Amino acid sequence: xxTIAKILAATALLLTTSLTTHAKINVVATLPDFAALASxxxxxxxxxxxxxxxxxxxxxxxxxxxxxxxxxxxxxxxDGGAELEIGxxxxxxxxxxNPKIEAGKPGRVEASEGIxxxxxxxxxxxxxxxxxxxxxxxxxxxxxxxxxxxQHIANSFxxxxxxxxxxxQANYKKFEATINAKLQDWGAKLLPFKGQSLVAYHNSWVYxxxxxxxxxxxxxxxxxxxxxxPSHLAEVIAQMKAQKIKAIIVEPYHNRKIAEKVAEAxxxxxxxxxxxxxxxxxxxxYVELIDALVNRLGAALQ
Amino acid sequence: MKKIxxxxxxxxxxxxxxxxxPAATPPNDIEALRQQVQALTETVKTLxxxxxxxxxxxxKMNAMPSTLPANENRATTPEPNASPPPLFPTTDESLVATxxxxxxxxxxxxxxxxxxxxxxxxxxxxxxxxxxxxxxxxTAPVTIAGGGKTYMNISFDGVFSLAYSSDRDLxxxxxxxxDPQQRGFNARNAEIALDGAVDPYFEGFANIVLKLDNDNExxxxxxxxxxxxxxxxxxxxxxxxxxxAAFGRINPTHPHTWDFADDPLVHGRxxxxxxxxxxxAQISWIVPVSWYSQIIFAAQNGRGNTGYSFRNPGNNGVxxxxxxxxxxxxxxxxxxxxxxxxxxxxxSSTQVVLAGLSGAFGSNETGANxxxxxxxxxxxxxxxxxxxxxxxxxxxxQSEAMYRRFEAGRGVDQxxxxxxxxxxxxxxxxVIWGFKKGWTAGVRGDYLHMQDSAFTDDDxxxxxxxxxxxxxxxxxxxxxxxxxxxxxxLEANDFLAEREADSIFLQFEFILGAHGAHKF
Numbered sequence: 001x002x003t004i005a006k007i008l009a010a011t012a013l014l015l016t017t018s019l020t021t022h023a024k025i026n027v028v029a030t031l032p033d034f035a036a037l038a039s040x041x042x043x044x045x046x047x048x049x050x051x052x053x054x055x056x057x058x059x060x061x062x063x064x065x066x067x068x069x070x071x072x073x074x075x076x077x078x079d080g081g082a083e084l085e086i087g088x089x090x091x092x093x094x095x096x097x098n099p100k101i102e103a104g105k106p107g108r109v110e111a112s113e114g115i116x117x118x119x120x121x122x123x124x125x126x127x128x129x130x131x132x133x134x135x136x137x138x139x140x141x142x143x144x145x146x147x148x149x150x151q152h153i154a155n156s157f158x159x160x161x162x163x164x165x166x167x168x169q170a171n172y173k174k175f176e177a178t179i180n181a182k183l184q185d186w187g188a189k190l191l192p193f194k195g196q197s198l199v200a201y202h203n204s205w206v207y208x209x210x211x212x213x214x215x216x217x218x219x220x221x222x223x224x225x226x227x228x229x230p231s232h233l234a235e236v237i238a239q240m241k242a243q244k245i246k247a248i249i250v251e252p253y254h255n256r257k258i259a260e261k262v263a264e265a266x267x268x269x270x271x272x273x274x275x276x277x278x279x280x281x282x283x284x285x286y287v288e289l290i291d292a293l294v295n296r297l298g299a300a301l302q
Numbered sequence: 303m304k305k306i307x308x309x310x311x312x313x314x315x316x317x318x319x320x321x322x323x324p325a326a327t328p329p330n331d332i333e334a335l336r337q338q339v340q341a342l343t344e345t346v347k348t349l350x351x352x353x354x355x356x357x358x359x360x361x362k363m364n365a366m367p368s369t370l371p372a373n374e375n376r377a378t379t380p381e382p383n384a385s386p387p388p389l390f391p392t393t394d395e396s397l398v399a400t401x402x403x404x405x406x407x408x409x410x411x412x413x414x415x416x417x418x419x420x421x422x423x424x425x426x427x428x429x430x431x432x433x434x435x436x437x438x439x440x441t442a443p444v445t446i447a448g449g450g451k452t453y454m455n456i457s458f459d460g461v462f463s464l465a466y467s468s469d470r471d472l473x474x475x476x477x478x479x480x481d482p483q484q485r486g487f488n489a490r491n492a493e494i495a496l497d498g499a500v501d502p503y504f505e506g507f508a509n510i511v512l513k514l515d516n517d518n519e520x521x522x523x524x525x526x527x528x529x530x531x532x533x534x535x536x537x538x539x540x541x542x543x544x545x546x547a548a549f550g551r552i553n554p555t556h557p558h559t560w561d562f563a564d565d566p567l568v569h570g571r572x573x574x575x576x577x578x579x580x581x582x583a584q585i586s587w588i589v590p591v592s593w594y595s596q597i598i599f600a601a602q603n604g605r606g607n608t609g610y611s612f613r614n615p616g617n618n619g620v621x622x623x624x625x626x627x628x629x630x631x632x633x634x635x636x637x638x639x640x641x642x643x644x645x646x647x648x649x650s651s652t653q654v655v656l657a658g659l660s661g662a663f664g665s666n667e668t669g670a671n672x673x674x675x676x677x678x679x680x681x682x683x684x685x686x687x688x689x690x691x692x693x694x695x696x697x698x699x700q701s702e703a704m705y706r707r708f709e710a711g712r713g714v715d716q717x718x719x720x721x722x723x724x725x726x727x728x729x730x731x732x733v734i735w736g737f738k739k740g741w742t743a744g745v746r747g748d749y750l751h752m753q754d755s756a757f758t759d760d761d762x763x764x765x766x767x768x769x770x771x772x773x774x775x776x777x778x779x780x781x782x783x784x785x786x787x788x789x790x791x792l793e794a795n796d797f798l799a800e801r802e803a804d805s806i807f808l809q810f811e812f813i814l815g816a817h818g819a820h821k822f
Contacts, residue, residue: 187417
């Protein structure tokens with residue numbers, strides 16, 4: 001009984017301290033791109049915790065028990081939705097028991113909400129590999145979409161933390177202006193290469209391609225999520241030679257050696273791309289990431 | 303555009319009327335005029351609204367109020383990007399794609415952007431993603447079946463195996479009910495899993511298992527069916543129904559998630575071939591500390607074969623040689639009480655440790671007042687590469703140890719010559735190495751010590767050990783093919799001779815439909 005009393009006392013103490021020290025709102029982002037936007041919008045008024053690492057496959061993150069604790073303490077959760085984290089987020093949310101971040105609450109930002117997803121499959125069959133029933137969820141590499149997500153985040157923060165609402169909206173305006181200005185820069189840099197075809201390891205660049213006018217429809221994976229086979233790679237090499245494709249986009253968690261072999265056979269360059277800030281050197285912010293992507297691609301296509 | 307011109311025309315006409323009429327009208331008509339003006343203003347507003355609505359409808363086939371602030375001006379965008387070119391625009395007309403800053407100046411301001419900074423084809427106010435509309439060339443206009451648009455996940459999971467063993471009696475060599483039971487083909491676990499939100503307060507889960515016995519007759523079991531709260535305060539969660547006891551790592555999980563084709567010996571022999579599960583209720587609490595710490599407490603009936611070490615009448619009314627009592631619950635002592643405490647910390651950004659202590663306490667049927675206590679400890683370590691693709695590569699080390707104190711009474715009407723207390727224990731430890739995407743190799747060691755008895759000749763009380771190795775290929779997360787080898791060593795006791803066996807299993811699995819994600 002004494003130990004129980006002690007535990008209860010300790011708990012009460014913890015609860016009160018957590019109440020008094022939490023002036024900032026606790027934001028949990030499933031992926032580093034959402035976290036980067038949350039930091040832009042929240043500034044010093046929020047604490048941002050990110051679950052996945054920038055270098056790992058966002059579809060297959062371990063549902064670590066420590067994530068339950070982070071979600072339990074969250075005031076706001078930002079996730080991609082559209083089945084992006086379907087393999088690991090639902091059991092975490094089930095265990096976290098945090099009504100503040102339930103779907104539909106102001107504390108829940110499902111980034112894909114309000115985004116018109118591309119590549120919504122007409123029929124659902126897993127014979128097509130890893131299909132996303134609701135469309136391709138790798139939308140954050142389109143800066144125009146990132147603006148919409150940022151505003152969604154600003155609205156959520158404003159609803160959860162009304163005293164700082166103006167600051168969040170101001171930060172959003174700032175972010176919007178930055179992106180609008182940067183878009184001119186990015187667009188100009190990639191303009192000379194518009195219409196070119198690129199090869200990607202995995203089909204996660206459709207939004208980037210759409211925004212900057214590239215055609216990315218040849219992939220090292222025969223089907224999404226299915227590892228490259230020698231026969232498929234032979235086809236890819238033939239297509240690359242025929243179309244004179246000059247760049248192969250790989251992400252940190254892909255098998256770079258395969259891309260290098262194909263590059264060797266075709267004279268194309270391997271371009272290290274990433275969807276997430278932090279995965280490439282000096283890309284802590286969203287703008288830095290897109291900067292890096294644009295510069296890397298520009299350099300490779302030069 | 304036309305609509306806007308009409309609206310503008312209306313405004314002009316009314317303005318002209320307003321300008322002319324006051325001078326020509328006596329003062330007592332001012333009130334009437336005022337009303338007229340008001341009515342006209344309303345009309346203009348309505349017209350403006352209509353224009354706005356229709357443009358909205360044009361811009362998006364599904365004109366819904368904006369839930370996202372992304373494009374609050376989108377409504378009056380003069381349709382430049384109804385079908386945005388796939389390449390970014392080079393001509394001046396398309397450079398004006400930017401939405402005007404205010405809703406009332408549709409024809410007014412244009413920006414001097416060199417590159418479009420808005421794009422109505424990618425952001426939409428609509429909740430539905432299935433609609434056609436602008437950007438339809440990029441967004442297939444289809445309706446989605448499933449994919450978050452259904453009330454529950456429905457899946458079918460089939461696990462089959464082709465088995466050979468040097469031992470003829472595979473059914474007794476293997477301790478789990480879902481393990482291969484005979485030489486040749488086995489279909490011991492085909493399950494239908496359902497889960498979803500019941501309402502804002504509960505989630506529901508059901509797992510119905512079908513299996514074929516050695517004569518190809520279908521057996522069915524309601525493996526799990528429970529309700530779980532979602533909205534309780536203070537980190538509490540309550541679960542009720544038929545469910546697996548939260549005891550250790552293997553027991554609460556379904557066979558298709560296991561890393562080997564069969565059950566660890568200690569689990570099958572101490573908690574039972576079907577696992578410890580039953581009808582009951584559970585409450586769990588996430589302890590508010592900085593690391594993950596959860597306390598789980600449950601009570602179950604513990605009756606029947608799924609309460610193996612508890613109120614289990616045994617085979618034909620005999621358990622450990624005793625004629626069992628098979629009685630109703632007399633009091634709280636006849637339930638199985640199931641406490642568990644689990645803790646987890648991240649050793650680094652790539653390494654996780656999860657450790658748990660479990661207990662199961664209740665009565666058994668071998669005597670009027672005979673009791674069973676089972677204690678368990680489990681430890682899981684996992685490393686996963688920071689550049690993991692599809693979850694690979696990783697290394698997972700999982701171990702469990704259990705101890706059972708079993709008071710074996712003298713059976714119904716004191717028909718057995720002695721009462722004994724068995725101290726049985728065992729453990730397994732396994733390492734799984736996911737060495738490349740879709741591939742894992744595993745080794746496992748099993749040990750089971752059953753206390754010798756000069757009176758009890760049950761073959762489930764034979765001490766034994768096993769080493770296993772397996773290689774698994776997961777073509778995708780929805781299928782797997784596994785080759786496993788077991789070497790079993792069964793120790794001699796007062797009744798049974800020493801025995802060795804070599805077994806080989808080829809297991810294959812498929813999952814159809816939407817299967818809920820698994821816990822860590």
